[in-house]
Amino acid sequence: MMVQYGSRLITWSIDEDSKEEQAHLCYTNNIGYSTFCSYPPEMVKEMPKKVLVKEIQRLQVALGEQSKMAMLSQQQCERLKNERILCRICFERDICIVLLPCRHHVLCEPCSDKCQSCPICRVPIESKSSVNDAVNSDDPLSDIV
Known part of the structure; x- marks a missing residue:
């Protein structure tokens, strides 16, 4: 399972025999969270499961915080869309x-x-x-x- 930008990391099973689950959680150009990107897959595969689980939990928390921020931003945008837009001179009447x-x-x-x-x-x-x-x-x- 290769996780890419914009995807959600909900559940992740650590399967030592799977080459897909080698903890390559990288964004392009190293923007955002980079997890084990600098390590070769063989080294990541040999890391203790506790280290991998801890990193996945950290990423899940960060993703949850980003999701909350995105939701708040979207709610604020909707609120601003629904508000009356008043004249920039008198601030009493709608712009028209x-x-x-x-x-x-x-x-x-x-x-x-x-x-x-x-x-x-x-x-x-x-x-x-x-x-x-x-x-x-x-x-x-x-x-x-």
């Missing part, structure tokens, strides 16, 4: 105007009427496009502006 040519989507209609240049990049506003339903829509294509 795309400024052209820069395409920044940061203003409500009343504030966009008062601005001569984009508040983000300071490019002069040539025109404006209304996108009222894009912010609150459940349509997955509504994010495309």
Whole structure:
């Protein structure tokens, strides 16, 4: 069993006769956890089982922590998607105007009427496009502006 980046290590039986289970748990370019990568397979095969089991347990704990962090990050991303996105000038109304040519989507209609240049990049506003339903829509294509 060769474990690669992105795979889960749930159960692992130590079988001394199996060449597949030689504890080669390496990421490409040595990014992330490297376990016994610098040792030849013969040396790893002769290591005490306790050492191998301890290393597998350490990796399982690390994988569990990474999974928790990924889940929290995904939950935060979902929360931010569902929050109302308010105007960057008044912070009272939902954004509903795309400024052209820069395409920044940061203003409500009343504030966009008062601005001569984009508040983000300071490019002069040539025109404006209304996108009222894009912010609150459940349509997955509504994010495309």
